[in-house]
Amino acid sequence: MAITKEGVHIKGTKKSLPDGWSTYAFRYAIFPTPEQVTKLEKSFGCERKVYNEYVSDLYEYLESIGFESGFIRYKVPNYTTITAKYDYLDKSNDSFVYNDAKMRFQAAIKKYNETYAKQPIQYKKSVRKKMKTIGYVPTLKDIKGMPKFHSKKQGKLSYTTNQTNGNIKITQENGAYFLCIPKFQEGISIHLHRELPIDGIIKKATIKREGTKYVVSLSVDYFCPNEKQVEFVTADEVIGLDYSQSELYVDSEGRTAQYSRYNKIIEKRQRRINKSLARKKNNAKTDETGNIVYSKNYEKQVKEYQKVTTKAKNQRKDFLHKKSNQITNDYHAIVVEDLNLSNLAQCLSLGKKLHDNGFGMFRMMLQYKSKKKGKYYIVADKYFASSKLCSECNHKKDKLKISERIYMCDNCGTKIDRDYNAGRNLKYYGIRILHEQSIIA
Ligand SMILES: [Zn+2]
Numbered sequence: 001m002a003i004t005k006e007g008v009h010i011k012g013t014k015k016s017l018p019d020g021w022s023t024y025a026f027r028y029a030i031f032p033t034p035e036q037v038t039k040l041e042k043s044f045g046c047e048r049k050v051y052n053e054y055v056s057d058l059y060e061y062l063e064s065i066g067f068e069s070g071f072i073r074y075k076v077p078n079y080t081t082i083t084a085k086y087d088y089l090d091k092s093n094d095s096f097v098y099n100d101a102k103m104r105f106q107a108a109i110k111k112y113n114e115t116y117a118k119q120p121i122q123y124k125k126s127v128r129k130k131m132k133t134i135g136y137v138p139t140l141k142d143i144k145g146m147p148k149f150h151s152k153k154q155g156k157l158s159y160t161t162n163q164t165n166g167n168i169k170i171t172q173e174n175g176a177y178f179l180c181i182p183k184f185q186e187g188i189s190i191h192l193h194r195e196l197p198i199d200g201i202i203k204k205a206t207i208k209r210e211g212t213k214y215v216v217s218l219s220v221d222y223f224c225p226n227e228k229q230v231e232f233v234t235a236d237e238v239i240g241l242d243y244s245q246s247e248l249y250v251d252s253e254g255r256t257a258q259y260s261r262y263n264k265i266i267e268k269r270q271r272r273i274n275k276s277l278a279r280k281k282n283n284a285k286t287d288e289t290g291n292i293v294y295s296k297n298y299e300k301q302v303k304e305y306q307k308v309t310t311k312a313k314n315q316r317k318d319f320l321h322k323k324s325n326q327i328t329n330d331y332h333a334i335v336v337e338d339l340n341l342s343n344l345a346q347c348l349s350l351g352k353k354l355h356d357n358g359f360g361m362f363r364m365m366l367q368y369k370s371k372k373k374g375k376y377y378i379v380a381d382k383y384f385a386s387s388k389l390c391s392e393c394n395h396k397k398d399k400l401k402i403s404e405r406i407y408m409c410d411n412c413g414t415k416i417d418r419d420y421n422a423g424r425n426l427k428y429y430g431i432r433i434l435h436e437q438s439i440i441a
Contacts, residue, residue: 020225023203026196026218030179030207031189039183040207040214043097044157046090048150050101053082053089055147058109059140067140071117076106094182096161104156108147116145130290153299158208168202168218179216181205190216197222211307227374230332233439237332240426241366242386242419243339243359248323250419252427257323266312273308277301320358324365333376333439334366335430337386337422376439378430390414391424 017023032040058074079098083089116122122144123131130136140146150156161168161181171178171187178187196202200222208215240252247256280298287293327334339359370377380386387407388397395411400418407414407421434440 017221020223021221022224023219023221026194026220028179028193028216028218029191030214030216031191032214033189036184036188037214040209042090043093043159043183043207044209045152046093047097047101047104047156047159048152049089050079050082050098051105052149053086054101054105055108055149057082058105058147062140069117069121069143071113072109074109076102076109078102092183094159094161096182097159100159103160105147112145112147116143126292134290136290153302157210158206160204160206163201163203163205168205170196170202179205181207181216188216196220197224199223210310211303224372226372229374230376231439232441233332233376233434235431235440238335238427238430238434238440239327239331239333240335240386240423240428240430241327242422242426243337244419247419248359248362250417250423252420252423254417254420254423259319262319263316266315269308270312273301273305277305316358317361320362320365324362324369328366328369328373328375331375333378333430333434334370335378335380335426336363336366337380337384337426338382339363376430376434378433380426380429384425384429386422386425386429387418389421389425391416391421391428 054076057077058072061074062072079095079102082102083091083098123138123142124144127136127138127142131138141148167180167182167185169180170190170192171180173187177190177192179190180187196218197220200220202218202220204219206217206219208217238252241249242251244250244256246260248259250256277298280295280301284292284294284298367377369375385396388400389395390397390407390409390411392414393409393412395409397407397410400407405418407416407418409415431440
């Protein structure tokens with residue numbers, strides 16, 4: 001394996017990175033100048049144009065072979081074939097802009113083939129309506145799942161550029177930092193709120209516009225071996241976490257993540273904007289060709305909605321990072337129940353909420369952070385009845401309804417919050433496991 005200043009050249013995927021090397025994404029806010037904004041927007045626009053040319057070529061091809069339904073077998077041409085064909089396409093952008101369009105187009109075909117090709121043809125609701133009311137004859141592009149033309153509004157505002165010969169780097173000038181990417185070698189002002197690893201190698205940069213803000217996500221390879229595994233643990237250093245729908249978790253000390261208080265603020269904002277969006281949507285008119293026309297205000301509100309949603313997503317993730325960092329710093333062993341999340345979601349018909357509050361992501365964070373810090377991450381056996389056991393006397397209840405929020409022991413008379421009880425049981429479970437392995441005396 002060769003390590004050069006441009007990057008680590010290894011064949012295959014990141015799985016084959018040498019021992020101790022990992023790839024991580026680092027996200028930063030960038031502040032392009034007005035001229036740079038124009039250039040970036042032009043790149044996003046070009047990506048969309050090339051993508052749309054790909055789609056239009058595809059439809060032309062499908063029509064030529066009389067395609068009706070089923071799998072799309074189509075050899076995706078290289079982007080140079082596309083850009084050469086259309087004179088009007090700007091060729092002054094970073095070539096990865098065009099390549100990005102190709103990748104996205106390939107992904108769109110793959111998605112269609114995997115998800116929709118096997119099903120009977122479906123049409124979108126708006127198309128069905130047009131078919132019914134004005135006898136509209138659907139075309140290939142109306143088929144659900146088919147690669148669609150990207151409009152200016154819904155097109156993805158991003159592109160990814162890869163490292164070649166050190167053309168993606170961070171420079172420093174008078175205490176300020178700049179991101180250099182192809183065609184922007186003068187540097188775009190970047191807020192490095194978090195340091196990049198020394199000796200880290202930037203492999204890719206994805207430039208995005210989210211709402212009105214610009215961000216870059218840097219994919220960085222760097223050497224950071226896991227810390228040595230903790231050899232001995234005391235019972236106090238073990239924590240059990242029981243999943244809680246509203247609070248994310250309740251731990252074996254009876255503390256919660258205080259997630260609901262935090263979530264309420266975010267949700268309130270989302271609800272308010274959702275309401276006004278629905279109202280404006282209802283006011284939309286249908287023109288003579290059957291197309292739905294939305295008001296200017298509606299479009300403005302959509303933008304606002306996207307802004308709020310992105311912010312909420314980031315805030316939640318941030319919260320999960322902070323909590324998982326804190327727990328893996330403070331404790332040597334973390335014990336969680338074996339939750340098959342999709343199962344549980346169905347059983348308890350909590351579906352949406354469960355996925356919304358990010359417990360799956362939280363567990364993933366706990367797991368990799370534990371590994372990194374040499375801590376123990378223990379998942380209880382799926383038959384371990386953490387809720388039904390009494391954490392005082394170990395008596396097991398036959399039945400425990402979801403609605404029973406307080407655990408009452410028939411054997412010793414203990415009355416305890418259901419989730420707190422389960423958290424304690426998980427802790428004791430972990431202690432037992434660690435004891436068996438002589439990690440706890
Ligand atoms: Zn008991």
